[in-house]
Amino acid sequence: MGKAIVITSGKGGVGKTTAVANIGTGLAMRGFKTVLVDTDIGLRNLDLLLGLENRIVYNLVDVVEGKCNLKQALVRDKRLNNLYLLPAAQTKEKESVTIEQMRALINDLKKDFDFVLIDSPAGIEHGFRSAISGADEAIVITTPEVSSVRDADRVIGLLEANGFENLSLIVNRVRFDMVKNGDMLGVDDLLEILSIELLGIVPEDENLIISVNKGEPIIYNSDKCKAGLAFSLIVKRLLGEDVSWDELEKGESFLERIFKFLRG
Amino acid sequence: MSKISFKGDLKEGIKIIIDPNLNWDEIRNLIVDEIKSKEGFLKGSSIYVDFQGKDIKDEDWQEFRKEIYEKYGIMLSKELYRLRISNSNNAKIVLGPIRSGKSLNVKDNLLVIGDVNSGSEIICNKNVFVLGKVRGSIWAGYENNDKATIFALELEPEKIQIARYILDLSKIKKEKTGVGYWVYVENGEVKLNRYSGGKKNG
Numbered sequence: 098m099g100k101a102i103v104i105t106s107g108k109g110g111v112g113k114t115t116a117v118a119n120i121g122t123g124l125a126m127r128g129f130k131t132v133l134v135d136t137d138i139g140l141r142n143l144d145l146l147l148g149l150e151n152r153i154v155y156n157l158v159d160v161v162e163g164k165c166n167l168k169q170a171l172v173r174d175k176r177l178n179n180l181y182l183l184p185a186a187q188t189k190e191k192e193s194v195t196i197e198q199m200r201a202l203i204n205d206l207k208k209d210f211d212f213v214l215i216d217s218p219a220g221i222e223h224g225f226r227s228a229i230s231g232a233d234e235a236i237v238i239t240t241p242e243v244s245s246v247r248d249a250d251r252v253i254g255l256l257e258a259n260g261f262e263n264l265s266l267i268v269n270r271v272r273f274d275m276v277k278n279g280d281m282l283g284v285d286d287l288l289e290i291l292s293i294e295l296l297g298i299v300p301e302d303e304n305l306i307i308s309v310n311k312g313e314p315i316i317y318n319s320d321k322c323k324a325g326l327a328f329s330l331i332v333k334r335l336l337g338e339d340v341s342w343d344e345l346e347k348g349e350s351f352l353e354r355i356f357k358f359l360r361g
Numbered sequence: 362m363s364k365i366s367f368k369g370d371l372k373e374g375i376k377i378i379i380d381p382n383l384n385w386d387e388i389r390n391l392i393v394d395e396i397k398s399k400e401g402f403l404k405g406s407s408i409y410v411d412f413q414g415k416d417i418k419d420e421d422w423q424e425f426r427k428e429i430y431e432k433y434g435i436m437l438s439k440e441l442y443r444l445r446i447s448n449s450n451n452a453k454i455v456l457g458p459i460r461s462g463k464s465l466n467v468k469d470n471l472l473v474i475g476d477v478n479s480g481s482e483i484i485c486n487k488n489v490f491v492l493g494k495v496r497g498s499i500w501a502g503y504e505n506n507d508k509a510t511i512f513a514l515e516l517e518p519e520k521i522q523i524a525r526y527i528l529d530l531s532k533i534k535k536e537k538t539g540v541g542y543w544v545y546v547e548n549g550e551v552k553l554n555r556y557s558g559g560k561k562n563g
Contacts, residue, residue: 221462243479246479247461247478247479247480248461250458250460250461250462250478250479250480251460251461251462251480253460254460254461254462254463255462257460290458290476290478290479290496291458292458292475292476
């Protein structure tokens with residue numbers, strides 16, 4: 098029996114889908130059989146981030162409606178043969194899948210996979226409730242902005258009310274220079290407000306835009322860019338490895354040193 | 362009815378109720394007489410003096426307090442909050458943080474151990490105590506109970522209301538002395554005080 102993890106945020110555009118694509122790829126790279134479930138029905142995105150948009154035949158709603166079986170709807174990744182995507186339907190609505198159907202679906206997937214990563218839609222309505230219904234654990238993602246933090250707080254409250262005990266936090270789009278100058282909330286400030294365990298910090302990185310447009314998760318470039326490194330550290334931590342928090346800063350300062358050297 | 366009256370019970374402690382028509386010298390003498398006559402019993406206690414709205418000059422009061430304390434070892438106080446807390450001993454205890462979107466509705470006193478986060482609200486008919494930071498909103502005494510108070514260790518709220526009075530948030534200033542903030546209603550206005558263990562404000 099595998100483990101189902103939902104990645105959620107409340108607010109839109111903070112990086113849920115990016116996190117799912119990268120963490121999922123990272124887990125598969127380490128040999129775990131992983132499936133990514135896009136529950137954002139009507140606003141399908143995850144396929145683009147993996148570059149799988151032209152391989153989709155069936156989707157999650159087709160499975161639920163019995164138009165195909167689960168295996169037929171799974172799309173295998175281009176690069177890794179133990180990574181699969183269960184795409185959302187683009188032409189349906191969130192309400193076309195009930196909470197019970199989603200729970201049963203996730204349970205079926207858990208039988209075949211080591212990890213089931215669930216990409217939750219933004220918001221706290223039906224789509225959110227069905228996305229969390231089958232999950233064993235939850236990762237909350239936020240950016241260091243007050244609006245995003247308040248939404249994360251709300252979502253954590255809802256998750257706790259739904260019996261989730263293993264909650265962890267990813268802080269996305271951190272700009273260490275701005276934090277240093279006091280122009281941005283620091284990770285410590287966020288942890289003080291949200292008081293849950295920290296899973297990882299992802300620095301702001303323009304390479305992410307390139308990676309999304311290319312449909313190639315940035316974790317493949319973890320030796321070259323900060324965000325890729327950050328996601329690979331998150332995967333390590335998720336697997337229970339003890340990773341020092343300095344590693345990200347170390348990597349960063351090394352790059353910065355080269356940068357400074359080149360600029361003279 | 363006598364000019365001043367002495368009362369005491371387990372809930373409210375000892376208090377002296379003053380006839381507001383007396384002048385300051387009369388009050389002083391009467392209090393001293395009362396204390397002298399019961400000195401053995403009262404030694405080491407603290408007494409709440411209820412002036413029933415009468416205005417006393419702060420210098421006079423402080424000087425008098427000091428004198429009584431040095432002579433008889435009795436602490437006088439005219440702050441109300443100690444009394445108010447002890448009026449009812451029942452409290453609902455909630456472990457925080459109270460997260461965004463949560464609405465707590467409580468009839469009795471409320472004790473929150475943890476923060477009250479931005480986007481959450483507490484509606485309570487009695488006193489609210491927060492052992493943490495308030496970033497959300499609190500309404501104490503919602504059934505027009507202006508005797509309700511709010512205590513918080515740190516205060517950066519969205520809204521603070523007692524009965525029908527709303528606190529002017531610009532009154533909140535970061536201070537280094539004392540612990541926490543008391544919010545209460547006095548003469549139809551919400552007041553904010555730094556709590557200093559009841560010693561300095563007397």
